[in-house]
């Protein structure tokens with residue numbers, strides 16, 4: 001297992017993670033998970049619907065806390081953190097890309113990209129500079145003053161990727177980023193992720209698309225709240 | 236890897252620059268313009284009501300003060316008061332006026348005495364129809380002593396007082412449908428035709444004289460057997476010695492029973508009357524306050540809806556590093572901006588209403604700076620109060636829940 005490959009420092013370490021949603025009956029979405037992801041990896045998370053993929057990604061993104069077990073992200077154990085520290089961790093170390101893009105309508109493309117930098121307390125000048133760079137990396141510099149409503153689905157998702165990478169996070173998380181896109185556009189988005197990976201980003205990406213998953217270096221397969229297959233780290 | 240890190244490598248805290256707070260809080264307002272306008276109207280109406288009520292009230296007060304100053308606060312009115320003599324009409328001493336004039340500080344004095352007769356437009360009108368016009372005998376010093384002024388014609392002078400000449404108060408002239416004293420109009424006083432030689436302007440400090448008519452003492456004595464003793468004497472004094480004069484007027488006007496004489500300052504009476512007129516102002520202020528509260532509830536409502544609609548946005552912001560405090564701040568600022576917008580519109584509206592009112596009423600314009608500050612301040616407070624609960628709700632949303640596709 002990955003424990004053995006302890007040489008590389010891990011960006012993610014999950015140990016015996018359980019997540020239970022209260023209710024009657026309670027839902028045990030994660031049933032004791034161990035996972036280790038090293039810096040620079042590109043991982044696909046696959047598995048049937050309801051298997052706990054999004055639940056796990058929420059924990060990896062410090063959007064939620066486990067019921068039990070430990071979650072360490074970029075060297076920080078999240079159960080030690082206060083809510084505001086979780087916010088800081090998300091803002092400074094993690095980038096999120098969502099299936100439905102989740103751009104803010106009232107802001108144009110560059111303002112959407114810069115949003116994370118606003119919460120990092122950076123000046124407007126630096127925000128613009130870095131957002132332009134991020135938009136350039138996803139090939140959308142020419143759309144910077146467009147409102148999201150005037151962008152295509154693929155363009156919106158690339159703005160969302162720019163927003164996720166603008167803070168230069170240690171970890172990029174994407175929950176079905178191609179789920180709302182046609183196959184062709186989806187491929188260009190995956191290509192963008194591949195380029196980011198080539199440039200050194202660590203990426204975890206949930207997908208239902210076998211072709212996409214097959215082209216990603218490592219796959220983690222989930223079922224019923226358990227990881228049933230995780231390929232060894234190849235560093 | 237379950238070893239506890241002695242000093243975890245924690246991320247630098249999230250923080251928002253002060254300059255960005257406004258931008259973050261105004262996104263929702265900028266993207267929902269119609270809703271913003273409709274919501275702001277509620278507060279605008281409340282603030283407009285408060286500002287205009289305060290403005291109109293201040294303007295009326297300023298105008299009254301100006302009027303009283305112009306008319307003179309150095310005028311006194313001496314009245315016979317109640318006589319205990321059975322059947323006797325209360326009058327002052329026959330020589331009250333010359334005696335009063337002898338007081339050094341008195342600039343001018345003039346008396347009036349009620350004449351028992353009625354004024355009619357002509358002899359076809361029944362004698363019992365008095366039009367509510369009281370006829371008074373007076374002397375040529377009346378204008379100076381009382382502060383009355385002519386709208387048209389002339390007043391009764393040394394010559395005119397001996398003949399059937401009459402001067403009408405503003406209201407009296409109106410009731411008789413006489414607009415101008417051109418020497419061709421006559422009125423009928425119980426068998427005698429009188430020439431209308433003058434019409435007075437409304438007398439602000441002695442409003443009950445507006446419905447009166449004035450004839451000379453000599454003609455009144457001749458035709459209606461009116462006594463020479465005045466019932467009321469108007470006195471104009473040196474302003475510095477007003478109180479001294481006031482003190483000796485009773486004894487001067489009626490040496491036998493000075494206690495029966497009542498001395499008053501007409502400007503005080505008017506001022507007191509106007510001051511007592513605050514119930515309407517209070518009512519309007521109350522209505523404005525209610526409008527403001529309703530406006531605030533409107534904002535709170537819209538903010539609750541806004542928070543529900545923008546669940547995903549809240550989740551995204553939380554994912555991008557916003558703390559609970561940042562989310563709370565965003566929605567409180569949004570509510571305050573919404574209310575402030577209403578407040579600014581309301582203040583402008585309130586000023587417009589006050590200006591319009593004073594123009595229409597021909598009175599002095601006075602808008603207290605305090606009312607403008609109070610208007611904006613009230614808007615800020617209403618916005619903050621309206622925003623607190625919805626903002627707290629937004630901040631409480633768990634990031635993972637907020638971001639989950641509905």
Ligand SMILES: Nc1ncnc2c1ncn2[C@@H]1O[C@H](COP(=O)(O)OP(=O)(O)OP(=O)(O)O)[C@@H](O)[C@H]1O
Nearest residue numbers: 021022027028029048049050051052053054055056
């Ligand atoms: N907030 C929640 N409250 C209650 N149950 C939840 C909650 N979130 C997820 N679940 C349940 O937990 C289980 C795992 O859900 P999760 O969203 O992680 O699955 P998934 O693998 O992402 O599925 P999909 O591929 O459909 O997105 C499901 O049974 C789901 O109904």
Ligand SMILES: [Mg+2]
Nearest residue numbers: 053054055175
């Ligand atoms: Mg999912």
